[in-house]
Amino acid sequence: MSAPSRIGVVGAGIVGLAVARRLAQLRPDARITVVDKEADVAVHQTGHNSGVVHAGLYYAPRSLKAGLCTRGRGLLREFCADHGLAYDECGKLVVARDEGEVPALREIERRATANGVPDLRWLPGVALREVEPEAVGAAALHSPRTAVVDFAAIARAMAGELRDKGHEVRLGFEVTGVRRNLDGGVAVCSAEEAFAVDRLVVCAGLHTDRVSRLAGDGPEPAIIPFRGEYYRLVPGRSGLVRGMIYPVPDPRFPFLGVHFTRRVSGSVDIGPNAVPAAAREGYTWGRVDLRDVWATASWPGVRPLARRYWRTELAEIRASLSKRRYLASAREFVPALRDDDVVRAPAGVRAQAVDRDGALVDDFRIHRVGSVVTVRNAPSPAATSALAIGEHVADLVLADRG
Numbered sequence: 001m002s003a004p005s006r007i008g009v010v011g012a013g014i015v016g017l018a019v020a021r022r023l024a025q026l027r028p029d030a031r032i033t034v035v036d037k038e039a040d041v042a043v044h045q046t047g048h049n050s051g052v053v054h055a056g057l058y059y060a061p062r063s064l065k066a067g068l069c070t071r072g073r074g075l076l077r078e079f080c081a082d083h084g085l086a087y088d089e090c091g092k093l094v095v096a097r098d099e100g101e102v103p104a105l106r107e108i109e110r111r112a113t114a115n116g117v118p119d120l121r122w123l124p125g126v127a128l129r130e131v132e133p134e135a136v137g138a139a140a141l142h143s144p145r146t147a148v149v150d151f152a153a154i155a156r157a158m159a160g161e162l163r164d165k166g167h168e169v170r171l172g173f174e175v176t177g178v179r180r181n182l183d184g185g186v187a188v189c190s191a192e193e194a195f196a197v198d199r200l201v202v203c204a205g206l207h208t209d210r211v212s213r214l215a216g217d218g219p220e221p222a223i224i225p226f227r228g229e230y231y232r233l234v235p236g237r238s239g240l241v242r243g244m245i246y247p248v249p250d251p252r253f254p255f256l257g258v259h260f261t262r263r264v265s266g267s268v269d270i271g272p273n274a275v276p277a278a279a280r281e282g283y284t285w286g287r288v289d290l291r292d293v294w295a296t297a298s299w300p301g302v303r304p305l306a307r308r309y310w311r312t313e314l315a316e317i318r319a320s321l322s323k324r325r326y327l328a329s330a331r332e333f334v335p336a337l338r339d340d341d342v343v344r345a346p347a348g349v350r351a352q353a354v355d356r357d358g359a360l361v362d363d364f365r366i367h368r369v370g371s372v373v374t375v376r377n378a379p380s381p382a383a384t385s386a387l388a389i390g391e392h393v394a395d396l397v398l399a400d401r402g
């Protein structure tokens with residue numbers, strides 16, 4: 001097949017925009033169209049996250065996550081410098097709350113070292129107070145290069161750059177169908193209109209399984225939404241932490257545990273937890289979508305998942321419903337935190353991919369079905385890694401199908 005001249009991307013989150021940006025660099029003559037159902041870019045995960053540029057501490061060496069996070073971090077730093085966007089290396093401390101957590105923290109240190117995380121330091125006992133005076137624990141790992149950014153601002157800059165180069169970012173276009181054309185290309189359809197492309201990339205976040213199926217990909221993995229709720233320190237107490245303070249995460253779970261994160265705005269958030277959401281865009285307990293509930297309940301992987309994690313999830317739900325319980329876990333490593341130090345902050349919803357057997361998909365997962373590439377799992381640190389995911393996916397899109 002000749003070089004594709006029309007390429008479509010579904011999803012104007014940071015992943016879709018980074019893929020489009022890379023395609024525009026590699027094929028300046030191609031016409032690239034990014035579509036999103038919302039009225040703006042970055043409305044979902046990209047605009048509702050912790051804003052952390054992960055340095056690569058946790059990821060299994062040689063996984064896609066490890067490689068793309070490391071490369072993506074460097075590219076993101078350059079992008080922010082080139083576009084005058086904030087990139088604040090305020091550093092992160094991962095704290096072992098007691099001796100029992102030290103072996104797990106040593107494992108994180110081993111992975112981080114294998115992943116080439118720069119300037120790591122092991123801080124025994126009280127030494128961790130040099131970095132974070134209010135933190136307590138048996139030991140800590142300090143990653144001074146972990147940074148914070150505003151991922152929504154980065155996504156807006158990417159969209160602006162694409163438009164300046166003559167490409168299209170069409171908002172308010174909800175993809176409801178994808179038709180295969182006889183020439184090998186596809187027609188991307190909304191309820192009102194359609195356009196034809198030679199290649200299509202699906203980066204639809206919380207709906208990526210549905211849109212991928214429309215485009216001919218299989219049902220696995222399915223997306224199960226997990227809400228991440230936050231509290232925010234009131235301005236007078238934001239001096240409680242200098243940068244970021246994390247607990248040692250439960251290694252069986254893909255989430256990092258409730259932590260303290262300084263935002264580029266200077267405010268400090270505590271969170272996110274991980275509670276099952278009753279809607280893919282369920283930012284509050286009150287938001288229920290019966291189609292989403294049915295999609296979750298009918299996925300074969302949900303039963304084994306629930307059997308494995310019901311205790312953890314019950315604890316997460318109880319903490320979600322009780323501020324006192326929620327803050328108790330954060331107080332284990334920052335004891336000076338008081339209940340009246342915080343107010344509620346906006347939540348996010350994670351698109352967690354789950355296999356048919358109930359396994360929570362940990363690594364990034366990308367499929368290719370003929371002229372369509374689908375990004376099926378792009379959880380944290382996908383925002384950090386977006387520019388590197390863009391390179392990886394663009395190479396797949398442009399590779400000869402043979």
Ligand SMILES: Cc1cc2nc3c(=O)[nH]c(=O)nc-3n(C[C@H](O)[C@H](O)[C@H](O)COP(=O)(O)OP(=O)(O)OC[C@H]3O[C@@H](n4cnc5c(N)ncnc54)[C@H](O)[C@@H]3O)c2cc1C
Pocket residue numbers: 010011012013014015016017035036037038041042043044045046047048049050051052053054173174175176203204205206207208211227228272347348349350351378379380381382383384385
């Ligand atoms: C609470 C939380 C905290 C996180 N913290 C971090 C962090 O600190 N650091 C980090 O690196 N990562 C973090 N992440 C992960 C990160 O935010 C995501 O991995 C990343 O934003 C995924 O980007 P995306 O473009 O794939 O998805 P999204 O940003 O969700 O974009 C997908 C887009 O597809 C669009 N779409 C969906 N269906 C259709 C359709 N049918 N037609 C048209 N458009 C459609 C949606 O409107 C949306 O704009 C966090 C995530 C959450 C939820």
